[in-house]
Amino acid sequence: xxxxxxxxxxxxxxxxxxxxxxxxxxxxxxxxxxxxxxxxxxxxxxxxxxxxxxxxxxxxxxxxxxxxxxxxxxxxxxxxxxxxxxxxxxxxxxxxxxxxxxxxxxxxxxxxxxxxxxxxxxxxxxxxxxxxxxxxxxxxxxxxxxxxxxxxxxxxxxxxxxxxxxxxxxxxxxxxxxxxxxxxxxxxxxxxxxxxxxxxxxxxxxxxxxxxxxxxxxxxxxxxxxxxxxxxxxxxxxxxxxxxxxxxxxxxxxxxxxxxxxxxxxxxxxxxxxxxxxxxxxxxxxxxxxxxxxxxxxxxxxxxxxxxxxxxxxxxxxxxxxxxxxxxxxxxxxxxxxxxxxxxxxxxxxxxxxxxxxxxxxxxxxxxxxxxxxxxxxxxxxxxxxxxxxxxxxxxxxxxxxxxxxxxxxxxxxxxxxx
Amino acid sequence: xxxxxxxxxxxxxxxxxxxxxxxxxxxxxxxxxxxxxxxxxxxxxxxxxxxxxxxxxxxxxxxxxxxxxxxxxxxxxxxxxxxxxxxxxxxxxxxxxxxxxxxxxxxxxxxxxxxxxxxxxxxxxxxxxxxxxxxxxxxxxxxxxxxxxxxxxxxxxxxxxxxxxxxxxxxxxxxxxxxxxxxxxxxxxxxxxxxxxxxxxxxxxxxxxxxxxxxxxxxxxxxxxxxxxxxxxxxxxxxxxxxxxxxxxxxxxxxxxxxxxxxxxxxxxxxxxxxxxxxxxxxxxxxxxxxxxxxxxxxxxxxxxxxxxxxxxxxxxxxxxxxxxxxxxxxxxxxxxxxxxxxxxxxxxxxxxxxxxxxxxxxxxxxxxxxxxxxxxxxxxxxxxxxxxxxxxxxxxxxxxxxxxxxxxxxxxxxxxxxxxxxxxxxxxxxxxxxxxxxxxxxxxxxxxxxxxxxxxxxxxxxxxxxxxxxxxxxxxxxxxxxxxxxxxxxxxxxxxxxxxxxxxxxxxxxxxxxxxxxxxxxxxxxxxxxxxxxxxxxxxxxxxxxxxxxxxxxxxxxxxxxxxxxxxxxxxx
Numbered sequence: 001x002x003x004x005x006x007x008x009x010x011x012x013x014x015x016x017x018x019x020x021x022x023x024x025x026x027x028x029x030x031x032x033x034x035x036x037x038x039x040x041x042x043x044x045x046x047x048x049x050x051x052x053x054x055x056x057x058x059x060x061x062x063x064x065x066x067x068x069x070x071x072x073x074x075x076x077x078x079x080x081x082x083x084x085x086x087x088x089x090x091x092x093x094x095x096x097x098x099x100x101x102x103x104x105x106x107x108x109x110x111x112x113x114x115x116x117x118x119x120x121x122x123x124x125x126x127x128x129x130x131x132x133x134x135x136x137x138x139x140x141x142x143x144x145x146x147x148x149x150x151x152x153x154x155x156x157x158x159x160x161x162x163x164x165x166x167x168x169x170x171x172x173x174x175x176x177x178x179x180x181x182x183x184x185x186x187x188x189x190x191x192x193x194x195x196x197x198x199x200x201x202x203x204x205x206x207x208x209x210x211x212x213x214x215x216x217x218x219x220x221x222x223x224x225x226x227x228x229x230x231x232x233x234x235x236x237x238x239x240x241x242x243x244x245x246x247x248x249x250x251x252x253x254x255x256x257x258x259x260x261x262x263x264x265x266x267x268x269x270x271x272x273x274x275x276x277x278x279x280x281x282x283x284x285x286x287x288x289x290x291x292x293x294x295x296x297x298x299x300x301x302x303x304x305x306x307x308x309x310x311x312x313x314x315x316x317x318x319x320x321x322x323x324x325x326x327x328x329x330x331x332x333x334x335x336x337x338x339x340x341x342x343x344x345x346x347x348x349x350x351x352x353x354x355x356x357x358x359x360x361x362x363x364x365x366x367x368x369x370x371x372x373x374x375x376x377x378x379x380x381x382x383x384x385x386x387x388x389x390x391x392x393x394x395x396x397x398x399x400x401x402x403x404x405x406x407x408x409x410x411x412x413x414x415x416x417x418x419x
Numbered sequence: 420x421x422x423x424x425x426x427x428x429x430x431x432x433x434x435x436x437x438x439x440x441x442x443x444x445x446x447x448x449x450x451x452x453x454x455x456x457x458x459x460x461x462x463x464x465x466x467x468x469x470x471x472x473x474x475x476x477x478x479x480x481x482x483x484x485x486x487x488x489x490x491x492x493x494x495x496x497x498x499x500x501x502x503x504x505x506x507x508x509x510x511x512x513x514x515x516x517x518x519x520x521x522x523x524x525x526x527x528x529x530x531x532x533x534x535x536x537x538x539x540x541x542x543x544x545x546x547x548x549x550x551x552x553x554x555x556x557x558x559x560x561x562x563x564x565x566x567x568x569x570x571x572x573x574x575x576x577x578x579x580x581x582x583x584x585x586x587x588x589x590x591x592x593x594x595x596x597x598x599x600x601x602x603x604x605x606x607x608x609x610x611x612x613x614x615x616x617x618x619x620x621x622x623x624x625x626x627x628x629x630x631x632x633x634x635x636x637x638x639x640x641x642x643x644x645x646x647x648x649x650x651x652x653x654x655x656x657x658x659x660x661x662x663x664x665x666x667x668x669x670x671x672x673x674x675x676x677x678x679x680x681x682x683x684x685x686x687x688x689x690x691x692x693x694x695x696x697x698x699x700x701x702x703x704x705x706x707x708x709x710x711x712x713x714x715x716x717x718x719x720x721x722x723x724x725x726x727x728x729x730x731x732x733x734x735x736x737x738x739x740x741x742x743x744x745x746x747x748x749x750x751x752x753x754x755x756x757x758x759x760x761x762x763x764x765x766x767x768x769x770x771x772x773x774x775x776x777x778x779x780x781x782x783x784x785x786x787x788x789x790x791x792x793x794x795x796x797x798x799x800x801x802x803x804x805x806x807x808x809x810x811x812x813x814x815x816x817x818x819x820x821x822x823x824x825x826x827x828x829x830x831x832x833x834x835x836x837x838x839x840x841x842x843x844x845x846x847x848x849x850x851x852x853x854x855x856x857x858x859x860x861x862x863x864x865x866x867x868x869x870x871x872x873x874x875x876x877x878x879x880x881x882x883x884x885x886x887x888x889x890x891x892x893x894x895x896x897x898x899x900x901x902x903x904x905x906x907x908x909x910x911x912x913x914x915x916x917x918x919x920x921x922x923x924x925x926x927x928x929x930x931x932x933x934x935x936x937x938x939x940x941x942x943x944x945x946x947x948x949x950x951x952x953x954x955x956x957x958x959x960x961x962x963x964x965x966x967x968x969x970x971x972x973x974x975x976x977x978x979x980x981x982x983x984x985x986x987x988x989x990x991x992x993x
Binding site (some may be wrong): 103127 | 440460486507523579
């Protein structure tokens with residue numbers, strides 16, 4: 001007590017104009033980020049999101065090849081009208097968590113439609129898939145009562161990693177990217193636990209590669225494990241009828257839980273969900289912290305999403321258009337001599353390997369009216385820098401050709417084409 | 420390798436028809452939740468959110484007293500129009516994170532307005548304040564390079580707790596709720612760290628109490644710490660101009676970071692933000708994981724929020740109306756006799772203490788057209804169950820009166836509300852109407868009962884007596900207390916020392932209260948606090964008395980001995 005008293009006498013009253021240590025340290029680290037060349041600047045868009053957008057600082061419109069707007073629905077007149085109609089009928093917002101007074105009839109309707117689309121039993125809505133992943137693992141099984149092991153692919157999305165970190169006492173294991181042998185070994189190791197959950201992205205966002213979900217389901221059945229797939233880069237447009245990587249691998253009926261987003265292909269405004277067996281969804285409704293302690297989904301988003309699933313349940317036209325665009329672009333770019341990671345997904349990484357080159361390439365592309373982004377360390381491993389192109393169903397053939405021509409021009413300029 | 424191979428042979432291929440263990444375990448735990456009575460069921464609303472809503476399963480509309488719709492803006496025509504206009508101009512969604520192609524001019528405009536409103540440098544937007552809290556601590560300082568200590572109030576919101584948990588390398592410390600001494604001790608402990616962050620809710624959502632932000636800022640200045648306040652239950656309506664608990668405590672210019680939500684008072688659709696000094700916001704833009712890896716805010720939400728801040732920057736009308744409503748409701752409910760945690764915030768906890776009572780009370784209120792929710796363990800501590808009422812600027816005086824009447828009506832039909840106080844005394848609250856007989860159980864003789872009366876007419880006679888049986892008219896122990904003055908509010912406290920009855924009954928004695936009135940619309944609430952005088956005190960008292968008596972006896976004995984020995988000496992001398 002005496003030492004406390006003495007210590008208190010030591011500290012003088014710091015006035016407001018003396019900055020706190022935190023400020024000084026943060027400013028120093030900001031400088032380090034700038035020096036390292038990893039500073040992220042934001043470009044300001046002054047139009048709707050579309051295949052062709054206006055960017056502040058450029059005269060003409062540019063073609064957008066780096067949005068998750070896979071089906072071109074982010075400015076769809078139909079969806080915009082549905083959102084506006086729902087604002088009129090159901091109000092602007094609910095100002096409440098779901099279980100107090102935040103559930104409207106449209107929320108239940110959307111949950112049913114999503115469950116029906118995925119051939120699952122029930123759905124729970126979140127404000128984003130980031131939250132859905134954050135709430136899943138902790139809410140799934142009370143970790144005190146049962147021993148849980150979570151097996152996660154090394155390259156899973158940041159939100160899954162954060163969600164697993166929040167799961168408290170669960171045993172957290174990571175298996176090498178897409179390595180089924182490593183996964184099997186880890187599953188055997190985890191047999192002493194009561195519950196095992198294998199979690200993987202359906203499609204990985206940096207490379208556009210698809211997880212071997214069929215093999216994962218085989219292992220899950222052999223070793224009694226639940227399979228959770230994050231279909232954020234697949235729902236609505238990947239697989240024969242756009243039901244995701246699980247459908248693409250023909251295991252839609254064997255996957256236990258699917259997390260996905262309404263904020264990419266399905267309108268792009270906001271929202272996420274978890275869909276699966278009824279008992280799992282019931283448990284999440286009782287336990288998932290983002291669900292219990294965060295605002296319910298806004299009526300406008302729910303209304304637009306109901307319209308999207310209406311469209312998707314009726315026709316695969318948009319998805320087919322996207323597939324055609326993707327095949328065309330991949331083929332042309334491969335023929336032109338670019339190094340492209342093989343695959344069928346609209347995420348097309350144009351490999352440039354060197355970080356500085358990737359950024360310069362992107363700047364040159366912007367000068368030619370094509371908006372793309374270079375990705376380098378630490379977002380991707382060192383020596384694997386790339387430009388990640390994302391194709392949309394909204395791109396016309398002319399727009400694709402314009403992009404390809406620009407790529408070839410800059411490629412020749414920088415000398416990155418294979419002969 | 421061989422053992423692996425052998426183990427693999429052990430496991431048979433489980434077909435899809437066999438349920439996985441996880442399913443069985445989850446179903447069992449669902450059952451346990453149902454049995455424990457903590458199952459949360461969702462009621463479905465089929466109208467817009469408003470002071471008056473339609474709920475599936477009830478014929479008529481009900482009055483909503485449990486939404487965070489503090490300013491009544493969740494169905495404001497102005498905001499709805501603004502949202503629709505922005506959908507037309509800026510589209511439905513952006514399908515992108517902020518730094519790729521997810522920033523529109525309206526996002527920058529909203530960030531400027533929020534910063535201007537809070538008199539800060541800059542703002543960063545999120546899809547919710549839950550996400551803002553989740554991204555703040557981890558993104559704040561690269562934990563590898565600097566040592567960070569986070570000091571968090573023990574009753575902070577779940578999202579702050581989750582945000583802190585994500586920051587593994589930081590030193591995480593918790594200080595007792597609103598305990599400035601404990602905070603100071605922890606700050607001294609954390610002086611070996613490079614950075615200290617004190618984080619607190621501005622207003623705590625279960626009790627509606629306000630954090631002592633002035634003292635926190637004083638401590639932060641003295642011990643070189645930054646202050647982060649979560650103003651989710653304050654932004655827009657608390658404080659002189661609605662700038663939050665920081666303004667309420669006059670420290671808006673001393674707080675470093677404010678996290679708040681657009682999903683409560685400010686429209687209620689979605690959205691959250693962090694606002695503060697430029698360098699902190701810049702750092703979050705580079706590092707905050709939800710910001711870097713999650714979708715940008717939808718144009719409709721941004722447009723409606725710009726309109727909200729337009730409204731708030733021009734006038735405090737809505738905030739003033741909410742304050743009037745809050746004062747009115749608190750005043751009336753307190754005068755009616757309810758146990759309400761004191762305060763000025765629109766969050767008003769009506770204390771019922773027992774979980775089952777809270778739920779039944781809420782059900783009865785719904786039958787009378789008032790939608791409220793009972794909160795019990797584990798959301799609030801055991802023995803502190805309540806109905807949490809949230810007032811809105813959208814409530815009219817008639818609606819408030821209807822709710823107050825319903826509360827009193829249900830209170831009258833409820834059995835005695837009981838609370839075991841921390842100091843061991845028991846408190847009973849009972850609502851009466853007209854002539855009623857009832858009793859309070861008193862555990863043993865020697866108890867003292869303090870009785871408080873709440874009535875809006877004061878036209879009643881009260882009779883108190885103690886004993887084992889119901890009192891008769893001719894019972895000698897009866898104590899009559901009557902008040903006949905006519906006034907609108909009546910509050911008085913009587914100390915009643917229980918007398919022992921003729922037959923000296925000790926255990927299980929009862930305190931009877933009879934109210935009688937000629938006026939058929941009399942309503943009265945009685946609070947009785949029964950303080951047990953402990954046996955220890957009695958024995959201590961008797962012990963002290965006996966010691967004193969013994970001392971006196973010894974003294975007298977010594978005097979006699981001395982006197983006798985002197986007499987003997989005198990005799991010998993003769």
